[in-house]
Each structure stands twice: as C-alpha cells, then as structure tokens.
Amino acid sequence: MARSVHRRRVLAAATACAAIAASLTACTTGGGSGGSSSSQTLTIAEWTNPTAITFTQQVDAAFEKAHPGVTIKLEQAPTANNAWPTLQNSLLAAKSVDLLAQFPPNPEAYPPANTGLKPSGTAALIANGQFVNLANQPFMSRFDPTSQQFAMGYNGGVYGVMVAEYVNTTGMYYKKDILAKYGLSVPKTLTEFVEDMATLKSHGVTPIFVAGKDGYQNIAWAGIINQLMMQDKPAAAVDEVYKARAEAFWSGTQNWNSPLYQQAAQNYAKIMNYIEPSASGVPAATAATQWAVQSENYPFLIDGSWDGNTIAQTAPSLNFGFMAIPGTDDASWNRAALAPDLSWAIPTFSKHQSLAEEYLDFFTSPAEYAQWVAATGSLSTEPAVPTAKAGWTDWLTANAAQGYMNQTQPWTPTGAPTAAGGPTLTAVQPFGSQSMTDALDQSATAYSKALGH
Amino acid sequence: MNQCPFGTGRTRRWIPWASIAVPTIGWLVFGLYPSLATIYYSFTQYSGLPGTPLDFCGLCNYRNAFQGSYSDFSAAIETTVKYAGGVAVLQIGLGLGLALLLKNRRRGFGLYRALIFMPQIFSVTVVGILFSMILDPQAGPAEKGWTAVLGSANSFLGSSTWALPLCILINVWMFTGYTMLVYIAGLRRIPQDVYEAASLDGAGRWRTFRSITWPLLAPATTVNVFLTVVGCLGEYALILVLTDGQFGTQTIGFYMFNAAFGQNPSLGYGSMLAMAQFALTLMLGGGLLWGLRRREVAL
Numbered sequence: 001m002a003r004s005v006h007r008r009r010v011l012a013a014a015t016a017c018a019a020i021a022a023s024l025t026a027c028t029t030g031g032g033s034g035g036s037s038s039s040q041t042l043t044i045a046e047w048t049n050p051t052a053i054t055f056t057q058q059v060d061a062a063f064e065k066a067h068p069g070v071t072i073k074l075e076q077a078p079t080a081n082n083a084w085p086t087l088q089n090s091l092l093a094a095k096s097v098d099l100l101a102q103f104p105p106n107p108e109a110y111p112p113a114n115t116g117l118k119p120s121g122t123a124a125l126i127a128n129g130q131f132v133n134l135a136n137q138p139f140m141s142r143f144d145p146t147s148q149q150f151a152m153g154y155n156g157g158v159y160g161v162m163v164a165e166y167v168n169t170t171g172m173y174y175k176k177d178i179l180a181k182y183g184l185s186v187p188k189t190l191t192e193f194v195e196d197m198a199t200l201k202s203h204g205v206t207p208i209f210v211a212g213k214d215g216y217q218n219i220a221w222a223g224i225i226n227q228l229m230m231q232d233k234p235a236a237a238v239d240e241v242y243k244a245r246a247e248a249f250w251s252g253t254q255n256w257n258s259p260l261y262q263q264a265a266q267n268y269a270k271i272m273n274y275i276e277p278s279a280s281g282v283p284a285a286t287a288a289t290q291w292a293v294q295s296e297n298y299p300f301l302i303d304g305s306w307d308g309n310t311i312a313q314t315a316p317s318l319n320f321g322f323m324a325i326p327g328t329d330d331a332s333w334n335r336a337a338l339a340p341d342l343s344w345a346i347p348t349f350s351k352h353q354s355l356a357e358e359y360l361d362f363f364t365s366p367a368e369y370a371q372w373v374a375a376t377g378s379l380s381t382e383p384a385v386p387t388a389k390a391g392w393t394d395w396l397t398a399n400a401a402q403g404y405m406n407q408t409q410p411w412t413p414t415g416a417p418t419a420a421g422g423p424t425l426t427a428v429q430p431f432g433s434q435s436m437t438d439a440l441d442q443s444a445t446a447y448s449k450a451l452g453h
Numbered sequence: 454m455n456q457c458p459f460g461t462g463r464t465r466r467w468i469p470w471a472s473i474a475v476p477t478i479g480w481l482v483f484g485l486y487p488s489l490a491t492i493y494y495s496f497t498q499y500s501g502l503p504g505t506p507l508d509f510c511g512l513c514n515y516r517n518a519f520q521g522s523y524s525d526f527s528a529a530i531e532t533t534v535k536y537a538g539g540v541a542v543l544q545i546g547l548g549l550g551l552a553l554l555l556k557n558r559r560r561g562f563g564l565y566r567a568l569i570f571m572p573q574i575f576s577v578t579v580v581g582i583l584f585s586m587i588l589d590p591q592a593g594p595a596e597k598g599w600t601a602v603l604g605s606a607n608s609f610l611g612s613s614t615w616a617l618p619l620c621i622l623i624n625v626w627m628f629t630g631y632t633m634l635v636y637i638a639g640l641r642r643i644p645q646d647v648y649e650a651a652s653l654d655g656a657g658r659w660r661t662f663r664s665i666t667w668p669l670l671a672p673a674t675t676v677n678v679f680l681t682v683v684g685c686l687g688e689y690a691l692i693l694v695l696t697d698g699q700f701g702t703q704t705i706g707f708y709m710f711n712a713a714f715g716q717n718p719s720l721g722y723g724s725m726l727a728m729a730q731f732a733l734t735l736m737l738g739g740g741l742l743w744g745l746r747r748r749e750v751a752l
Contacts, residue, residue: 081693085716092503103716118508120500121717130504213611213699278590280700281611290591349503414498415517415712415722417525426699432613450517 042352042359045075045091046101047084051309052164052342055375063362070355080214080285092130098350099359102160104151104340107239108246108408115250117411122345126152126159132346132353133157139361142369142382150239150405151340160345161360163369164378167305167396168339169406170223170324173291177319178205178299186323186395188331190267197274200299208271209298211287212280217425219302220271224264224327226337226407231330235404242408249410252453256422256443265423265436267327272430280431289314304339308392309377323395324403336396336403338379416450419443494724501713501720514725526726529708530733532617536704537685537737539621540628544681545674547625548632553666555633556640566637570630577627581694584623585610616700624691628684632677639673640666675745683738687730705730 046056053076060072075097077087091097102122109123119127134140135158140148143161152160179186179196182203187193197207210216229241248254276282276298282290288307291298292315301311305322312318324336344363346356362368366385373380374388379400389397412420423439426432434442495515498508518526551569555562572580588609590596599607610616643666651661689706696702698711709730713723 081697082711082715085718086714089501089714089718095503118498118500120719121502124500124502124505128502128504128506130502212608214697215699278596278606278608278611281588281590281608283585283589286589286591413517414719415514415725426611427613427701431608431611432700 039069039071040352040355041071041073042099042355043073043075043091043097044099044359045088045097046342048076048078049306049342049376051375051377052372055372059363059368059372062368063359066362067355067358072359078285080283092125092347095347095349097347098352099356100345100347102152102343102345104160104162104343106150106242106340106405106408107153108242108411110154111246111411115411117413120414123154125345126154130348131159132348132350133159134161134346134357134360137161137357137360139357139364142364142366142384144381144383146236147340147381147405152343152345160343161364162340162343162381163364163372164341164343164376165338165381166341166378167322167324167336167400167403168341169219169226170327170335170337171219171302171304171322172325173301173303173308173311173320173322173392175295175299175318175320178296186321187326188334189326189329190270191329193326194270194274197271197300201274205299206276206297207274208279208300208302209276209282209287209291209294210279210302211282211284212275212426212431213282214284215425216284216287216302217272217275217279217431219304220325220327221264221268221423221425222407223325223337224267225261226404227324227327227333227335228260228264228267229407230335230337230404231333233404235402238404246408246410249447250451252448252451255447257437257440261440262437264327265440269429269436271325271327275430277430280426292318292320305377305379305396306341307377308390309375312390312392320392321395322392324399336400337406338400338403339406341378410447412447413450417446419446420450491724491727494721495728497721497724498719499721501718501723508721510721514722517722518725518729525703525708526705526729529703529705529726530729532701533686533688533704533706533733534737535617536621536624536688536702537682539618540624540685541678541681543621543625544629544632545677547629548677549636549670551629551633552636552640556637566630566633569633572627573630575627577690578694580623580627581691584619585695588619610696611700613700616696616702620692620695620702623695624685624688627691628681632681635673635677636670639670643669671745671749675742675749678745679738679742682741683734686734686737705733 044056044060046053053074056074060074064070064072075087075091077083088100091100105119105121105123105126109121110119110127111117118124125131135156140158140161145158147165148158148162151162152158174186178200182199182205184196184199185192187196200207210219229245230238233241245254254260288301288303288310291301291303292311295315295318302325308322311320324334326334328334344360346353346360350356363372364382366382369380369382370385370388372378373385377388377390377393379396380387387393387397387400409421418424419439419442421443423434423436423443424432427434428436428439494507496509496511496513498510498513499505518524555566555569575583587593588595590606590608590611593609595609596607599605607615610619647665647669648661651665656664687706688704689710692698692702692704692707693710698704698707703711705726709723709726712718712726713720
C-alpha cells in the first residue's frame with residue numbers, strides 16, 4: 001500500500017514536471033523576438049474605418065510574409081455607439097493587445113496640478129505609464145517631432161506614433177458643378193458664403209447637408225471658434241493660444257458667453273439658416289454617401305477630410321472639392337484646423353513589444369506609409385512622404401500647410417454637465433428650439449457652477 | 454421509509470454543502486463582489502483604465518451629480534421617469550386591449566398572438582437598426598409618408614420633439630406581446646360563473662369590465678406594471694442604438710453606461726450613477742409593488 005502511494009506521488013510529480021516543462025517551452029516559443037523559428041501572435045486593435053482597415057490588413061499580410069511564424073490578429077469595432085471604447089477598454093483590462101490605435105490627446109489633456117483635475121482616457125493611460133515611450137525609436141525620425149509631441153507627447157516622451165491627420169473642425173466639401181451651374185465662385189469669406197447660399201436657395205437648391213444626428217454641425221461651430229481664436233497667428237502659436245484659453249476659463253475671466261463665442265454664434269447661425277431641415281436625423285455613417293449620390297442638390301457638406309475617399313468611391317463621376325469653412329469675414333483667418341488622428345501605441349504590458357516596434361517600423365516605412373496616406377485620404381505626417389493627391393484634394397494640397405492644430409476644450413471637472421463643455425448643438429436652432437444666445441448663457445452658468453465660481 | 458437523496462455516510466454530509474457551494478461562489482464572485490466594488494468605486498475618481506489610480510474622493514461624485522439645475526443627472530432622471538411612465542401606460546393599455554381581443558381559443562387567434570409576441574424575440578440591436586432605417590429622414594419610408602401626407606420634413610429620431618416618444622413607441626412595439634400574454638393568462642383564470650352571475654344581474658360590458666375583469670386582473674397588472682417599469686428604469690441598449698442618448702433621450706441607464714465605459718471613461722462617476730439608478734429602482738419599483746399588492750389584498 002505504502003509503495004503504491006509512493007509510486008502515485010512519483011507519477012504525479014513527473015506529470016507536473018512535464019507540464020511545467022511543456023509550458024516553459026511554449027512560453028519560450030511564444031515570447032521570442034520574431035525569429036523565423038518562433039510562433040507569435042501580435043494582436044492589433046483599430047477602430048473601423050473601412051479604408052484604413054483594408055490597408056491595415058494588407059500591411060498585416062505583408063508583415064506576416066516577411067516574418068515567418070508571426071500571425072497578426074486584428075480586432076476592430078466602429079466608433080459609433082461606444083463600440084470602440086468598449087473594445088479598447090476590455091482589451092486593456094485583459095492585457096490582451098500589443099498595438100492599440102488611439103485618438104491622441106493633446107497638451108491640454110494634462111491639466112496643471114493646481115486645477116486638481118486628473119487626465120482622462122488616453123491621457124490617463126499615458127500619464128500612468130501604460131504606453132511605451134517611442135521617442136527614441138529609429139522610425140520616429142521619419143516624422144515631424146513637433147506634431148508628434150503635440151499629439152502623443154508627455155513629459156518629454158512620445159507615447160505613440162501619429163500616422164493620420166485630418167481636417168476635422170472647419171472641414172467642408174463642395175460640389176464644383178453646382179457652383180459653376182449658378183455662376184458662383186468658391187467662397188473665401190463668410191459674406192461670400194452666405195450670398196452663395198442665398199442664391200442657391202432662391203433656385204430651389206438646399207445648400208448644406210450635415211450628419212446632424214451625430215452632431216457634425218460641431219465641425220462648423222468649433223471651426224468658427226478655431227478661426228476666431230487663431231485669426232492670423234502662426235500655427236506654432238497654437239499651444240500657447242489654447243493654454244491661455246483654458247486658463248482664462250478656469251480663472252473665470254472668460255466663459256461661453258464672452259464676446260468671441262457670441263461672435264462665433266452669430267456666424268454659426270448665418271450658416272445654419274441654409275441647412276437641410278431634416279439633417280438632424282442623418283447619421284454620420286451614411287451622410288457622406290447620401291450627399292455624394294445627390295449631384296443636383298446640397299452643394300455643401302460639413303464633414304471632415306476622412307470622408308473624401310469614401311465620397312469619391314461612392315460617386316466616381318462627382319466633381320467635388322474640399323476646403324475650410326469660410327467662418328469669418330477675413331479670408332486669411334479661414335484656415336483649416338488639423339486634427340491628429342490614428343496614433344499607434346504599444347501597451348507596457350505587451351509581451352511582444354519588440355515585434356510591435358518592428359511592425360511600426362514596417363508600417364511607417366515610406367513605401368508602406370505612402371500607400372496608407374493614399375488609401376485613407378489622410379494628410380501625411382511624414383515630411384518625406386507627400387500627401388496623396390486626388391481629384392478632391394486640390395485645396396487641401398495648396399492650403400494644408402497653413403493649417404494649425406485643432407483647438408482643445410477648456411478644462412472641466414468629472415461629472416460636469418455636458419453644457420459646461422459648450423452649447424448642446426442638437427438642442428440649438430435650427431435642430432432644437434433653443435436660441436444660441438440662451439445656449440451660451442446656459443453653458444456659461446453650467447461651467448461656472450461646475451467650477452464653483 | 455424515506456431514502457436520503459444524498460446517500461449515506463460521508464457523502465451525505467458533504468454533497469449538500471458542495472451543492473450550495475457552487476452557486477454561492479458564483480454569487481460571491483459575480484454578484485456580491487461587483488456590487489461592493491461599485492459602492493466603493495462610487496466614492497473614487499477611478500477611470501476604470503488599467504494602471505490608473507483609484508483616487509478616493511469621498512462624496513465628490515454625489516456632490517457633482519446634485520450641483521445645479523442644468524445637471525445632466527437630473528435631466529437623465531426626468532427622462533427616465535418619462536420613459537418608464539410612457540411605456541408603462543401605453544404597454545399596459547395596449548397589452549390589456551389585445552388580451553381582451555385575443556383571449557379566446559378561436560381559429561387564427563394563435564397566429565395573431567404569435568405575431569404580436571414576435572418582436573420580443575428580436576435582439577434590441579436588430580430592432581434598433583430596423584427602426585433607424587424606417588425612420589431615416591433621407592431614405593426611410595416614414596419620411597416619404599410623412600412628407601406625402603403633411604407636406605413637411607421630419608427628422609424623427611433626430612428631433613428633440615419626436616425622439617423620446619418614438620423610443621417609447623418602439624419599446625412598446627417590442628414588449629406589448631409579453632404584457633398581452635400575462636393578461637391572457639390572468640383572464641383565463643377568472644371563473645366563467647362570475648361573468649354569468651353579472652349577466653343575470655343585468656351588468657353591461659363596461660360595468661362587467663370595471664367591476665369584475667379589471668379587479669380580478671390585479672395580480673396580472675401587478676406583474677406587468679412592475680416588470681415594465683423596472684425594465685425601463687434600466688434601459689440603455691435601445692436608446693444607444695436609436696439615438697445614442699441625443700435629443701432628450703438620455704436615460705439614467707444610458708448616462709451611467711456612457712460615463713463608465715465611454716471615450717473618456719470615469720468608472721467612479723459611473724458607479725455613483727449606478728447607485729442612483731439602484732436607489733431609483735428601489736423607490737419606484739418598491740413603491741409600485743407595495744401599492745399594487747395592497748390593491749390586490751383590498752380586492
């Protein structure tokens with residue numbers, strides 16, 4: 001009996017040793033740095049932008065081919081209905097992602113200590129050391145360091161590589177043939193823009209289309225604020241301007257009903273007079289394609305430059321262009337605000353950091369990156385790679401260099417009412433019943449209360 | 454002589470304990486622990502993102518929620534109460550009406566009952582997408598019908614006037630079949646001789662309904678009202694798909710989900726909202742249950 005027990009113990013110990021040895025072997029195989037004999041799975045997560053996803057899949061296939069034994073698993077979810085944040089948060093919580101697409105924060109996402117506010121979202125992850133500092137990676141030398149620092153920089157490090165940049169706020173498409181049909185030129189000032197729209201309306205044409213259900217009218221509102229704030233200041237002054245605004249809001253010397261926002265509200269209302277009446281029910285997912293197929297109506301679409309290629313694919317014969325909204329009466333102020341977009345970040349918990357860095361080196365190599373820029377319609381963030389030219393990018397090609405980084409929101413405490421971040425445009429005329437003046441006053445009161453002023 | 458179902462000897466002692474251990478552990482891990490964590494998180498500024506600090510802040514989230522008349526919190530409570538009230542009234546009324554029409558075992562009635570119940574088996578996402586397409590102001594059939602009849606445009610789910618009523622109606626469309634079935638079960642339990650006695654006493658249809666059917670349906674009404682209201686107090690999925698909480702449709706459930714798991718998540722603030730939702734459900738659900746059960750006893 002005793003011998004039998006002993007034999008069973010020996011057998012159990014041997015089995016355990018074998019299991020440990022097997023798992024160690026598996027770990028060694030899985031944790032290698034990408035040699036041809038290793039078998040590794042690199043998990044990448046990216047929000048669903050059809051052209052970007054298609055291109056990423058092509059890069060993944062090319063990378064797998066160049067790295068035998070490496071398999072890439074691409075996770076994706078649309079940005080609508082919180083699907084993307086939900087996927088991202090679950091991947092982070094499970095520590096099961098090696099390369100994660102991020103909407104970059106910016107310098108104002110890290111409020112100074114005296115505000116008592118904590119960074120949130122991506123900024124919180126960076127500030128708490130959850131992403132690898134890529135500043136010294138060789139591939140970072142391909143990029144403009146200032147814009148990379150603005151997008152993913154923190155305390156001297158750069159915690160992601162920004163590979164896409166679009167004109168977001170201030171963005172507008174126009175149908176060249178409709179303007180030509182009514183003898184109109186592309187407007188350069190707000191007055192010209194309003195006159196054009198009045199002419200078009202008198203001919204039974206509804207001038208503007210927008211994805212109002214998803215709040216894309218904010219592109220016009222925030223764009224006008226951008227243009228009024230930046231005026232003709234150099235692009236390099238942008239951080240200083242936004243920081244001064246954030247501090248002015250925080251100290252109570254500026255608020256949503258200050259003169260600049262009153263002026264912005266007047267300009268915004270002039271544009272909104274010509275909007276499609278039912279636009280507040282149009283979702284972003286279909287707005288660009290719906291606009292594209294109606295070649296005789298809606299000469300203008302308020303939308304970001306990321307939809308340019310989608311429009312071109314939907315209606316290949318449509319003769320359209322892209323420009324910054326002429327939100328003010330000074331043509332030199334009506335520049336485009338550039339929004340840093342998809343930035344790749346490597347979580348510090350990733351077991352395949354070296355491989356992820358190799359992937360980024362591969363992805364950002366000029367040959368691959370030029371294709372990425374062409375596929376997505378993004379502005380190039382690599383100085384050596386020119387922004388791809390398409391039929392609709394003529395204005396962009398000529399004027400993007402005069403653009404500046406998109407504005408940031410004033411600092412607001414957690415739990416502050418939505419109104420504290422500015423008017424709720426879906427509730428404001430013409431989509432809602434509230435006047436813009438009342439909405440600004442409401443926002444000013446909400447912001448003051450949130451800060452205890 | 455009764456046999457012990459757990460055998461004899463040692464097995465008799467440990468099998469009952471093992472049987473309750475599994476669900477108990479499940480409840481501790483998936484019920485009690487998350488509930489206690491939610492209570493604790495509601496006193497922190499925790500983002501919920503890995504590696505970020507908990508930042509205990511006492512009652513800061515509760516103070517933020519009650520800080521002013523423009524608070525999203527009070528607006529969300531108001532929307533939730535309107536939503537739950539609207540759904541409850543319409544769904545109970547419609548469910549009862551349909552039950553009265555279709556309670557009998559006649560040819561074809563089974564098919565009607567099945568058709569009315571069918572939306573219940575669709576997922577919320579399917580229903581949401583279906584109605585988003587129907588109500589699309591550019592390409593949807595509803596807009597074409599509206600324009601043809603009234604000659605004006607309507608953005609439906611993008612309208613601050615129409616969005617909440619439409620969400621209420623879509624919810625009612627989905628779940629009226631269930632309410633109807635509960636009422637049919639209740640109606641079939643009312644003895645026929647009570648109706649015969651009422652008929653002999655000369656009671657008309659309305660008098661019979663008011664004095665016999667409605668009072669004797671009290672238990673079914675309790676079940677329907679309680680389940681409908683409690684379900685609506687936690688509603689977020691249908692709102693998420695239909696309007697993304699815009700145009701005056703942000704319920705407390707949606708607000709909580711968005712705050713805790715949105716683009717810039719704040720699990721601390723979201724947990725406070727979950728506590729508020731729990732309190733609201735306890736007050737309204739508990740109050741309704743108490744009132745409706747008292748009505749049953751009184752009858």
